[in-house]
Amino acid sequence: MAIPEDVINEIKYRNDIEVTISQYVNLNRRGKNLVGLCPFHSEKTPSFTVYPESSSFYCFGCGVGGDVFTFTGLIENLDYIESVKLLAERSGVSLPQDGYDDSMQRLKNTVYDINRETARFFHSYLMSEKGKWALDYLLGRGLSLATIKHFGLGAAPDSWDALINHLKQKGFSEADMLTANVIGKSERGSFYDRFRKRVMFPVINIRGNVVAFSGRAMPGEDKQGGKYVNTSDTPVYKKSENLFGINFAKNHASERIILVEGNMDVISLHQAGFQNVVAPMGTAFTNEQVNLLARYTKEIVLMLDADAAGQKAVKRASQLLENTGLSVRVVVIPDGKDPDEYIKKNGAERFAALLEGAVSDIEYKLLMAAQDIDLNGDDGRLKYLAKAAEVIASDEDVMTRDIYIGRLSEKYGVSRTALTAKVEEIRRKHKKSRQRQEFSDIVRPNLTKGDINPERRRSLKGTAAEETLIAVLLQHPDFCEEAARLLPKEKMITSLNRRIYETILYTVEGGRALDISVFSEKLSPAELGYLVSLQNGDKAGKNAKTVLKDCIEVILEEDIILNSNNDSQTSLDDWAANLKNMIDKKSKGN
Numbered sequence: 001m002a003i004p005e006d007v008i009n010e011i012k013y014r015n016d017i018e019v020t021i022s023q024y025v026n027l028n029r030r031g032k033n034l035v036g037l038c039p040f041h042s043e044k045t046p047s048f049t050v051y052p053e054s055s056s057f058y059c060f061g062c063g064v065g066g067d068v069f070t071f072t073g074l075i076e077n078l079d080y081i082e083s084v085k086l087l088a089e090r091s092g093v094s095l096p097q098d099g100y101d102d103s104m105q106r107l108k109n110t111v112y113d114i115n116r117e118t119a120r121f122f123h124s125y126l127m128s129e130k131g132k133w134a135l136d137y138l139l140g141r142g143l144s145l146a147t148i149k150h151f152g153l154g155a156a157p158d159s160w161d162a163l164i165n166h167l168k169q170k171g172f173s174e175a176d177m178l179t180a181n182v183i184g185k186s187e188r189g190s191f192y193d194r195f196r197k198r199v200m201f202p203v204i205n206i207r208g209n210v211v212a213f214s215g216r217a218m219p220g221e222d223k224q225g226g227k228y229v230n231t232s233d234t235p236v237y238k239k240s241e242n243l244f245g246i247n248f249a250k251n252h253a254s255e256r257i258i259l260v261e262g263n264m265d266v267i268s269l270h271q272a273g274f275q276n277v278v279a280p281m282g283t284a285f286t287n288e289q290v291n292l293l294a295r296y297t298k299e300i301v302l303m304l305d306a307d308a309a310g311q312k313a314v315k316r317a318s319q320l321l322e323n324t325g326l327s328v329r330v331v332v333i334p335d336g337k338d339p340d341e342y343i344k345k346n347g348a349e350r351f352a353a354l355l356e357g358a359v360s361d362i363e364y365k366l367l368m369a370a371q372d373i374d375l376n377g378d379d380g381r382l383k384y385l386a387k388a389a390e391v392i393a394s395d396e397d398v399m400t401r402d403i404y405i406g407r408l409s410e411k412y413g414v415s416r417t418a419l420t421a422k423v424e425e426i427r428r429k430h431k432k433s434r435q436r437q438e439f440s441d442i443v444r445p446n447l448t449k450g451d452i453n454p455e456r457r458r459s460l461k462g463t464a465a466e467e468t469l470i471a472v473l474l475q476h477p478d479f480c481e482e483a484a485r486l487l488p489k490e491k492m493i494t495s496l497n498r499r500i501y502e503t504i505l506y507t508v509e510g511g512r513a514l515d516i517s518v519f520s521e522k523l524s525p526a527e528l529g530y531l532v533s534l535q536n537g538d539k540a541g542k543n544a545k546t547v548l549k550d551c552i553e554v555i556l557e558e559d560i561i562l563n564s565n566n567d568s569q570t571s572l573d574d575w576a577a578n579l580k581n582m583i584d585k586k587s588k589g590n
Contacts, residue, residue: 003084007095008517011084014091017055017068024075024295037325039291040064040074044325044396051536056516058532063452065529067516073525075295076207077241080521081105104235107179111236114172114180115202115210121166122154122200122213131155134199137218141264142344147271152202156195156215163193181231182213195229197221201263203231203281204247206292211237214244214263214281230281240286243278243293245270252276256299256329258355259285259317265303265339272348274355285317299327301358303339315368318361330364331355362404365391381412389419393426452530455494462558466497469551470531471539473504473514479548480508487552491559499523500531 018034021027027034027050038048038059047061058065064074073083082105088095125131126138126148134155138148156163167177174191177183184194198215205211212231231237243249245266249257252275260266260279269277276297280289293300300321304313314330321328331354333342343351359367369387374380385408392404405423409416456463469487473480484505492498499522507518519531540547 003081004096005512007088007093008084009513011088011091011093012055012068012517014093015068015087016052017057017071018050018052020068020087021050021057021071037294038062038064039295042287042290042320049536051532054516054532054535056532056535058529058536060533063529064525065532066525067520067528069517069520070525070528077238079104082108107176108235110172110176111180111234112209112211114167114177114182115212115236117167117170117172118163118180118182118213119152119154119200119202119210121163122156122195122202123149123152124154125157125162126153126155126200130157133218137199141268141340143267143271147267151267151270152204152210153267154200154202156193156198156200158197160192160196163195164191179234181234198229201244203237203242203244205237205242206246206250208247209236211242212239212281216263238288239281241288241292242281243289244281245278246292249276249278250296253297255297256301257293257297258301258303259293260339261304261313262338262340268340268343269351272343272351274348274351285313285320287320290320294326297326299329301329301331301355302364303331303333303355314364318365321361328361329358330361331358332364332367362391362395362400366404366408385412385414385419386422389422389426393423393430452526453494453496455496459493459558459562462493462555462562463497465551465554465558466492466494466501467534468539468547469555470497470500470504471534471537472544472548472551473501474531474535475540476544476548477504477508477514479545480505483548483552484509486549487555491556493555493558493562496527496530 018027021036025036025039025048027036028046030049032053034050034052035046036048036050037043037046038061040059041062043061048057048059050057056065056067057071064070066074068087069080069083072078072087073080076083076086078086085095085105087093126134131154135148138153139145143153164174164177164183167182168174174183178185178191182194183191185191195213195215198217201214201216202210203212203214212234214231215229217227217229230239233239244263248270256276258269258274258277260269260277262279266277266279278293280286300317302314302317304317318328318330333339333354337345339351342354366388369391370384373384373387375384388404388408392401392408395401395404401423405416405419408414409419453463469483473483487501489498489502489505492501500519503519503522504514507514512518516528516532516535519528523531
């Protein structure tokens, strides 16, 4: 490992995995382990497990796992070295100045520096005489100077190289500017400013770093590139993982976070005193953004635009949020206005009342189900009730279903029994559909898509033996010498298990402790999750040494069968001789 083992061990010792993860996840003890809702995917039933004895974690839902460094890297969007450095800093451990490659971290630091200097450049231009056109626009939108400065808003000059020249003077190379995505490169190889004559919104992450920019074209101007031009993904920024305003909202999210559609919505509401507001970054709402919000609040209020696109966004956000355990409410803004327009026209008090009138997710779906249906006639009411029954049937809480069945039956004059029967009929259909899909997945599993070890299809029996072998060695490292003698590394059937097996043997031969941290730089989070599940499972059984020998025998047998099938040069006599050797070994063993 690039960083000395004793340093890694000290950092792990000072950053207890239970304490570290508890800062992000509400954990409950279950026997000797702890469980909670996974912060990396949406779920209602806890499948995220922390194993204090092995200082590891694993999610049975999404399959990620690893040690305290893996968790920190995933939750803070850091690579391995960055997570080690962060935990070292938190616990007061000094890292050696050399001995590991920090080139990626240095590149990220450079991009952060470029973004910070670019934000200063845009803000200075906005506040100068030359930037009056942009400042007048923002003031005309009702923003105060204090709000403009608070959000660090700026403006990009109508120039092809003003930013390039400024950053050059600060010592930055064009190659690094290109990496930061603040400039572009033409087909002829010349560089140009990406943002020109636009009002600029810097995007700041939860740690206070400027990570990206969103540039808005002026009304009536040629919108070449679109109304908004946004930073593409860079070493420090992924659109799907960030939210505009999260740096402020995270400190005001104890009750709820309000999700709106645009940057101006966030800023206007913030100025009016509603500081718990965020917006997606020019893209559809994502699972990563859901998981980010879940770290700071228990309730999400959806307040998206009232047009067709906004309602579609509400539907998608509701679907993503429904399995998170978060409470979801929806605000329907009157007259089809967006939050920015509404609060400017009606003020903070009316907006607060609107917010308090937010309906539950199911109430909103029932409201939307009535759109374009004439409820005055029997045909319209029946059509609506059929759609409403679908909405109610989709809710897994029996009490919630009972409440809304009662409300609808009373409101529309249908018997409670009839509406309940319709809802249960729909639920039975959904259940059968799920069962058919589950059966299909079992009978015809997709052995490549989403499988951490797609090579298992070469030999399900051999791969199962490999997994048990690895589980035994992780729990009983003292068996490694015998395993190395009986099972050459090249005999492992799948490349993933071969890599793990090689690392286990190499680590033990070198006299080092065998824990998950050994694999942190070598395996992805999903592969680490696979390893943690083996380490903490019960595959080894009570008689681990016998299990080990049985696994080795199966792997060697499968290797002979696979090679005899694949090697056209292998003669029938050779294959028969190999088979006889296997039979002889079994008979002697008995």
